Amino acid sequence: MENPWDRRFEGQDYLFGTEPNAFLVSQAFRFEPGMKVLAVADGEGRNGVWLAERGLDVVSVDGSGVGLAKARALAHRRGVSLQTVLADLALWEWESEAYDVVVAIFVQFAPPDLRKTMFEGFHTCLKPGGILVMQGYRVEQLRYGTGGPPHADHLYTRDLLIRSFGHWEIRHLQEHDSVIEEGAGHSGMSALIDLVAEKARHDILPLPSVEAAQADLRIAARTSVCSQAGSLAAERTSYRPRNADAIQSSTSVSRSASPSRNRVITKWSTPDSESNSPLSGATASMQLIITSDGIRSSSSPAIMSTRPA
Ligand SMILES: C[S@@+](CC[C@H](N)C(=O)[O-])C[C@H]1O[C@@H](n2cnc3c(N)ncnc32)[C@H](O)[C@@H]1O
Numbered sequence: 001m002e003n004p005w006d007r008r009f010e011g012q013d014y015l016f017g018t019e020p021n022a023f024l025v026s027q028a029f030r031f032e033p034g035m036k037v038l039a040v041a042d043g044e045g046r047n048g049v050w051l052a053e054r055g056l057d058v059v060s061v062d063g064s065g066v067g068l069a070k071a072r073a074l075a076h077r078r079g080v081s082l083q084t085v086l087a088d089l090a091l092w093e094w095e096s097e098a099y100d101v102v103v104a105i106f107v108q109f110a111p112p113d114l115r116k117t118m119f120e121g122f123h124t125c126l127k128p129g130g131i132l133v134m135q136g137y138r139v140e141q142l143r144y145g146t147g148g149p150p151h152a153d154h155l156y157t158r159d160l161l162i163r164s165f166g167h168w169e170i171r172h173l174q175e176h177d178s179v180i181e182e183g184a185g186h187s188g189m190s191a192l193i194d195l196v197a198e199k200a201r202h203d204i205l206p207l208p209s210v211e212a213a214q215a216d217l218r219i220a221a222r223t224s225v226c227s228q229a230g231s232l233a234a235e236r237t238s239y240r241p242r243n244a245d246a247i248q249s250s251t252s253v254s255r256s257a258s259p260s261r262n263r264v265i266t267k268w269s270t271p272d273s274e275s276n277s278p279l280s281g282a283t284a285s286m287q288l289i290i291t292s293d294g295i296r297s298s299s300s301p302a303i304m305s306t307r308p309a
Contacts, residue, residue: 005064008185009044016043017183018074020050021105023135023194027172030131030196031056035100038125040118041089041107045071045082046182051103052080059099061085061092090114094121102126104134106147106186108154115154119164126199131171138175138191146188147180156193165197172196 008015024047031037033055039048044067048060052075060082062068068084075082089110102122110118122132137148139155148155158175174194180186 003064003066005043005062006066009064009066009070013183014044014046014070014074015183015185016046016106017181018044018046018049019182020047021135021182022180023192024050024103024105024133027133027196028054030133031101036098037101037103038099039082040102040104040122041109042071042084042103043067045074045084047103047105048082049074049078049080051101052082053078056101058082059085061087061089063088089118089121092121094124096124097127097130099125100127100130102130102132104132104136106136107134108136108149108156110154111151112153116164123168123199128199130199132165132168132195132197132199134195134197136193138193140177140191144189144191146190147182147186148190158193161193161195165195167200168197169200170195170197 031051031054034057036057037048037051037059039045039051039058039060042048042060042062043064045060048058048071052058060068060071062071062084063086065086068086071082071084102125104118104122107118126132136156139152139157141148141155142150142152158173161173162170172194173196175192176194177189177191179188180190180192181188
């Protein structure tokens with residue numbers, strides 16, 4: 001079947017230009033030569049090539065063979081190399097902890113189910129401490145019509161990104177309306193959202209540090225409950241946690257002769273006194289598994305139960 005992107009990329013012109021995305025350039029201070037980057041849906045390669053020019057080791061994946069041929073031609077003209085991979089991201093196998101950086105600039109071809117798979121894939125393929133640099137259109141872009149898909153459910157909101165990346169360290173999150181000139185494809189005033197998120201390093205902690213793991217876990221749980229409360233607030237009520245320190249947590253450690261049965265379980269709850277909270281009385285837990293070579297989280301902090309509002 002013909003790929004519509006192949007047709008859009010036909011011809012000499014580069015649909016989104018040959019200069020890198022301005023938000024990506026603004027994050028240059030985060031990149032170092034030798035870092036391994038996955039440039040997701042990199043199209044005609046303007047971003048992957050720019051990263052390669054900075055000495056990064058770039059894998060540029062896209063579903064359009066025409067786009068990737070132009071990416072290779074651009075790399076050749078600039079005297080750099082990048083690895084191009086032709087693949088449908090709906091079928092892509094996300095290699096575990098392989099990359100220092102994932103770049104996802106305007107990857108909004110994805111409807112909600114595929115977007116969820118891709119966002120989870122970004123997490124899988126980053127090393128702990130690795131970063132995701134992402135820019136996309138907000139729902140308000142539909143009014144501007146200066147680029148992007150005409151489908152609201154493909155576009156981002158701040159809440160969507162907070163919910164999707166709540167278990168990452170969010171380093172930068174900004175909504176803005178700005179003029180962009182990226183070839184004929186993206187041109188004019190645009191409703192944008194920029195994200196830099198870091199994959200948490202505390203998935204694996206060195207032994208012996210059960211106490212450190214517990215402390216880390218309490219912070220993670222508290223941060224998570226606050227950010228989930230924050231995003232619920234936007235949807236349902238005007239609730240903001242009055243006192244994050246009021247969130248209670250208890251941790252139990254059980255050791256066993258068999259390392260895979262060792263567990264650290266932290267439960268935390270919001271107090272009933274937060275009566276205007278949709279999370280009043282909510283409980284949640286997170287479990288760590290202790291093995292001989294470290295402590296590995298087996299689950300992200302998650303709301304396990306909420307009281308009906
Ligand atoms: C808006 S363009 C963005 C290109 C590039 N990131 C940029 O900013 O210049 C969207 C890209 O997604 C790619 N794409 C669309 N569906 C895809 C899929 N299922 N798998 C892989 N790539 C896909 C297209 O080929 C296209 O290059």
